[in-house]
Amino acid sequence: MAPAFSKSSDFAIDKAAGKPCPNLGGDFRCTIHQKLEDKGFHGCVVFDCFGAGQRITQETYGGTKDWHSAPEMMGLLPIVRQLHELMWLVTEALNVDRAQRVHEKLRAALAEIDHLAGGTPAELRALDVDSVRRKVNPLLQKASQLVRAGTKGPDYRGANLIGRKMRGADLRGASFRGALLIGTDLRDADLRLADFTGADLRGTDLRGANLTGVLFLTSSQLRAAVTDL
Structure with a gap:
């Protein structure tokens, strides 16, 4: 009911804020919850209130x-x-x-x-x-x-890293606060203790990456990324 969304790669339809989604059932449950990805509602999969x-x-x-x-x-x-x-x-x-x-x-x-x-x-x-x-x-x-402290990780706060090839990079202690990592290749990267506060991880490839001790990485961010979890 509450959120608005536009037809895109994340949503199959347009919906205004305050209007019921056509997939909302009479019991106030999603009628396609088990098929959201197949139906084109990836945005619902990654949303977290x-x-x-x-x-x-x-x-x-x-x-x-x-x-x-x-x-x-x-x-x-x-x-x-x-x-x-x-x-x-x-x-x-x-x-x-x-x-x-x-x-x-x-x-x-x-x-x-x-x-x-x-x-x-x-x-x-x-x-x-x-x-x-x-x-x-x-x-x-x-x-x-x-x-x-002591990791000397790179500072990517607010950086535009869309599509960047960073496979296997040493990014221990890096700050990705508010960074755009859409489609970024971080496969096999060392991301120990990296800060992901507010980072956009849509399509970010994290397969094989070391995520030990990462900071402020939400489950919705992980669902938006490509992982082997």
Whole structure:
């Protein structure tokens, strides 16, 4: 219901935000869930709401399953999704021993974000998510720096690496924060401790790559890539 998408390599059809997908069943389940790739809905396969949809329906709106009866819920999904994504990133940083120096601040940030995500609909609509992100990002970057210290990995933050041939490259501790890696060949590359925060991995070939200890690599990013997992 909530997201909009355009006909492309990721979606077989156009759909406006707030309009039900034609594949949405009467039980509010996807009728082609097991055939999404075959039907041309790769974008659905790689999408991850980080539990925001469940929180909105179960907590914010007290367990309703009917998005039709509360259309304002859809406007909250992008807000809560961003907060939950931040919570996932912070939790990942808290799971890394090398980032212990900032763990106390990260725990405080996690509690604050969780509190904000549990706000009323009015509070969520009024929330400046960008300001929350600006507050948390320095902590995540510091955690990344602590983990990657001593690796001398290349800095590809925000870089356009679309289609780049990097097979077998030594990229230990590299920063790919916000990088475009669409169709990049990273087969057999050494990516230990690399930071993938917000990187676009659509079609990235990661077969044979060493991903030991990589930072902030989401399951949706992996689903978007070509892997041998």
